[in-house]
Amino acid sequence: MTTEPMTPRASREEQVLERIERARRRRPRVREERVTLAHGAGGKATQTLVEALFVEAFRNPALETLDDGAVLSVDGGRLVFTTDSHVVSPLFFPGGDIGELAVNGTVNDLAVCGARPLYLSAGFVLEEGFPVDDLRRIVASMADAAARAGVSIVTGDTKVVERGKADGCFITTSGIGVLDGEALSASAVRPGDAILVSGPIGDHGVTVMLARGELDLEADLTSDTAALHGLTAALLDAVPGGVRMMRDATRGGVATVLNEIAQASGLGVVLDEAAVPVRPAVAGACELLGIEPLYVACEGRFVAVVDGDRAGAALDALRGHPLGAGAALVGTVRDDPPGLVLLRTAFGGTRIADMLVGDPLPRIC
Amino acid sequence: MTTEPMTPRASREEQVLERIERARRRRPRVREERVTLAHGAGGKATQTLVEALFVEAFRNPALETLDDGAVLSVDGGRLVFTTDSHVVSPLFFPGGDIGELAVNGTVNDLAVCGARPLYLSAGFVLEEGFPVDDLRRIVASMADAAARAGVSIVTGDTKVVERGKADGCFITTSGIGVLDGEALSASAVRPGDAILVSGPIGDHGVTVMLARGELDLEADLTSDTAALHGLTAALLDAVPGGVRMMRDATRGGVATVLNEIAQASGLGVVLDEAAVPVRPAVAGACELLGIEPLYVACEGRFVAVVDGDRAGAALDALRGHPLGAGAALVGTVRDDPPGLVLLRTAFGGTRIADMLVGDPLPRIC
Numbered sequence: 233m234t235t236e237p238m239t240p241r242a243s244r245e246e247q248v249l250e251r252i253e254r255a256r257r258r259r260p261r262v263r264e265e266r267v268t269l270a271h272g273a274g275g276k277a278t279q280t281l282v283e284a285l286f287v288e289a290f291r292n293p294a295l296e297t298l299d300d301g302a303v304l305s306v307d308g309g310r311l312v313f314t315t316d317s318h319v320v321s322p323l324f325f326p327g328g329d330i331g332e333l334a335v336n337g338t339v340n341d342l343a344v345c346g347a348r349p350l351y352l353s354a355g356f357v358l359e360e361g362f363p364v365d366d367l368r369r370i371v372a373s374m375a376d377a378a379a380r381a382g383v384s385i386v387t388g389d390t391k392v393v394e395r396g397k398a399d400g401c402f403i404t405t406s407g408i409g410v411l412d413g414e415a416l417s418a419s420a421v422r423p424g425d426a427i428l429v430s431g432p433i434g435d436h437g438v439t440v441m442l443a444r445g446e447l448d449l450e451a452d453l454t455s456d457t458a459a460l461h462g463l464t465a466a467l468l469d470a471v472p473g474g475v476r477m478m479r480d481a482t483r484g485g486v487a488t489v490l491n492e493i494a495q496a497s498g499l500g501v502v503l504d505e506a507a508v509p510v511r512p513a514v515a516g517a518c519e520l521l522g523i524e525p526l527y528v529a530c531e532g533r534f535v536a537v538v539d540g541d542r543a544g545a546a547l548d549a550l551r552g553h554p555l556g557a558g559a560a561l562v563g564t565v566r567d568d569p570p571g572l573v574l575l576r577t578a579f580g581g582t583r584i585a586d587m588l589v590g591d592p593l594p595r596i597c
Numbered sequence: 598m599t600t601e602p603m604t605p606r607a608s609r610e611e612q613v614l615e616r617i618e619r620a621r622r623r624r625p626r627v628r629e630e631r632v633t634l635a636h637g638a639g640g641k642a643t644q645t646l647v648e649a650l651f652v653e654a655f656r657n658p659a660l661e662t663l664d665d666g667a668v669l670s671v672d673g674g675r676l677v678f679t680t681d682s683h684v685v686s687p688l689f690f691p692g693g694d695i696g697e698l699a700v701n702g703t704v705n706d707l708a709v710c711g712a713r714p715l716y717l718s719a720g721f722v723l724e725e726g727f728p729v730d731d732l733r734r735i736v737a738s739m740a741d742a743a744a745r746a747g748v749s750i751v752t753g754d755t756k757v758v759e760r761g762k763a764d765g766c767f768i769t770t771s772g773i774g775v776l777d778g779e780a781l782s783a784s785a786v787r788p789g790d791a792i793l794v795s796g797p798i799g800d801h802g803v804t805v806m807l808a809r810g811e812l813d814l815e816a817d818l819t820s821d822t823a824a825l826h827g828l829t830a831a832l833l834d835a836v837p838g839g840v841r842m843m844r845d846a847t848r849g850g851v852a853t854v855l856n857e858i859a860q861a862s863g864l865g866v867v868l869d870e871a872a873v874p875v876r877p878a879v880a881g882a883c884e885l886l887g888i889e890p891l892y893v894a895c896e897g898r899f900v901a902v903v904d905g906d907r908a909g910a911a912l913d914a915l916r917g918h919p920l921g922a923g924a925a926l927v928g929t930v931r932d933d934p935p936g937l938v939l940l941r942t943a944f945g946g947t948r949i950a951d952m953l954v955g956d957p958l959p960r961i962c
Contacts, residue, residue: 272757309672392637
C-alpha cells in the first residue's frame with residue numbers, strides 16, 4: 233500500500249471522497265477467490281464483478297453504460313435489449329411467483345429505459361423431480377403477466393439438470409423493446425433535479441423473506457411485483473423532455489440505485505429519509521432483521537430523476553396512475569458530494585448512504 | 598383406450614402412421630407428475646413439454662413455428678430473436694467450454710434462421726463458492742467467441758445461489774439478428790429436396806461424455822463447437838432461393854432435427870445411414886455406450902434442406918468453407934412416409950428413426 237500526503241485538516245467527508253477517487257482511478261479487481269452470495273446481491277461486490285470481469289472482457293459502448301438495458305441501433309430503428317436471471321426462493325410468495333417476476337422484471341428493465349416492451353424470451357433451468365404442476369402454474373402466471381403487459385413470449389429453451397444440481401426452477405428472461413423517444417441516461421442528470429420514487433419501498437423483499445418462514449414474523453404484506461411500462465409512459469408523457477432517467481429499484485433497493493446515479497453522473501444525491509414512503513409492516517420487519525428499507529428490493533417501484541422545475545407535474549402524473557398512487561419526492565441532485573448519496577436522517581443528522589455491502593437478503597429475485 | 602376398426606392387412610408401417618396420426622389429433626399432454634432429465638433432452642419428452650405447457654400458455658404465431666428463433670417485425674425491419682440456457686457438465690472440455698458454447702449456440706440459432714447475428718445478452722446463475730478464476734476463463738472464452746463471430750455481448754445479469762443449489766455455472770444467452778433475405782421455414786420443404794449435413798456428427802456429445810470420466814474410454818476427440826454464421830451465409834449466397842431451411846443439430850442430434858422437419862412439413866425424410874459422416878472414434882464410443890451417433894449432439898454442425906436440383910452447388914459451397922469441409926448429402930425428402938424419418942441402414946434394410954426417447958446423454962449443452 234502506498235501512502236499519499238494529505239492535508240491534516242481534511243474533514244472526514246473529504247477523506248472519504250479522496251478514497252473514492254483513488255478507488256475510481258484503479259481498475260476494478262475481484263479480490264475474492266470464490267464467488268460469494270454478495271456477488272449476486274446487486275451491491276458493491278456485484279458492481280466490481282461486473283466491471284472487472286464482464287465489462288472488461290466484453291467491452292462495448294452499450295455495456296459500458298451499466299444501464300438496465302442496452303440501446304441498440306438496428307436497421308435504422310432503436311431497440312432496447314435486456315436480460316435478467318431469476319432465482320427467487322421460495323418460487324411462490326404472497327402477491328406473485330417466479331414466473332410473474334421474470335416477466336415483470338424484464339418488462340420493467342425495458343420500461344425504465346424509456347422503451348415500449350414488445351417481445352420476451354424465456355430460458356428455463358429445471359431440477360429433475362420438479363413438480364410439473366408447479367411448472368404449469370409458473371407458466372400460466374407468466375402468460376398472464378405477459379398478457380397484462382402487452383408483450384409476447386416468442387422464443388424459449390428448457391434444460392433439466394439432475395436432482396440436487398439446481399433449486400427447482402430458474403428462469404432467465406430477455407426482452408426487446410422499441411425506443412420511440414430519447415434514450416434516457418444517468419449522464420443527463422443535473423444539479424437541481426428532483427428524485428422521485430413511485431411508491432412505498434421494500435414490500436417485495438420483506439414479503440419474500442417472510443415467506444421463507446425462517447423468521448418467526450408475520451405481516452400482512454404482498455410483493456409489489458408489477459409491470460411498470462404504463463406508469464413510466466404516463467410520466468414521460470406528462471413531462472416531455474423533463475425525465476432525465478429512471479431505474480427500477482430491485483436488488484440492493486433504492487439506496488443502490490441512488491448510488492449508481494451519483495456515480496454515473498458524478499453528482500451528489502441528497503435523500504430525505506423522512507420523505508421515503510415505507511409501510512409500517514416493512515419498517516417493523518426491517519428493524520427486527522437489522523436491515524434498512526432503503527436497501528430492500530422492490531419489484532414494482534422505480535426511481536425517477538426529473539427536472540426540478542417540473543417535479544410537481546411529474547409527481548402528479550405518477551400519483552394519477554394506480555401503480556404510482558404512493559409516489560413521493562424524496563431528494564434532490566446537487567454538485568456535492570460528488571459521486572455520493574447523502575442521507576438526511578429523520579433525526580436531523582446526515583450520513584453517507586453507501587452501496588450495499590454483503591447480501592442481507594439472498595435470492596430475493 | 599378406444600379401439601378403432603383397422604384393416605387386418607395393414608402393414609406395420611401403416612399401423613405406425615395411424616398411431617402417429619391419432620396422437621397428432623390429440624392435444625399434447627405431459628403425463629409425468631415430475632420433470633425428468635428426458636424433458637431436457639431435446640427429444641419426444643421435450644417436445645411434449647414445450648407444446649403442452651409453453652406453446653399452449655404463451656400462444657403466439659412466432660412461438661408456434663417451433664423454430665430455433667422467432668422472426669419478428671420491429672419498426673419495419675425483420676429481426677430474429679432466440680435464447681438458449683446452457684448447463685453443460687463439465688464446464689471445460691476438449692475443444693471448448695460453457696462460455697464458448699453459450700455464444701456459439703446462440704449465434705448458430707440465429708444463423709440457421711438465415712439471420713445476421715448482431716447482439717447477445719448473457720445471464721449467469723453462479724453457485725456460491727465457484728472459483729472466480731474459472732469464471733474469468735469462461736468470460737474470456739465468451740469474449741473470444743463473440744469477437745470471432747462478430748457479435749457484441751451488450752447486456753447481462755448475474756445471480757448467485759447458495760452452495761448446493763446450482764452446479765457451478767449456468768449461462769443463458771439470448772441473441773438478436775437481422776434477417777436480410779427470406780425467412781426460412783420447414784413449411785417450405787418439398788418432395789425431391791436434398792438433405793445435407795455440414796460435417797461429421799456427434800463429436801461434441803461424445804467429447805463431453807468422455808470428459809466426464811465416468812467411462813473408461815479415451816479418444817482423440819474435441820468438441821465441434823463453432824459459430825456457423827459464415828458457413829450458413831456461404832450456403833445462402835451459393836444457392837439463392839434454393840435453401841428451404843437449416844437447423845443446427847444440437848440436443849437430440851441429426852435424427853431429432855430430421856423428425857422435426859418431417860413433422861413440420863408433413864413429408865417423409867429418407868436418410869441414407871451409410872452417407873452420414875461419423876468419425877471412427879465417435880462411432881466406436883457410441884457402440885460402447887449403446888447409443889446411435891444420429892442422436893448425439895453436435896455444436897458446430899447443421900442440417901440443411903435444399904432444392905434437390907441444386908444439391909451439388911450447395912454441397913460445393915459447404916465444402917468450400919473450412920467449417921463445412923466434411924459436408925455430405927445424406928438423404929432426400931419424399932411424400933412418404935408422411936411425418937416420419939425412414940432410415941436406409943448400412944445393411945440395406947429400412948426402419949423408422951423416431952425422435953429421441955429418454956436422455957442417454959444428459960447435460961451435453
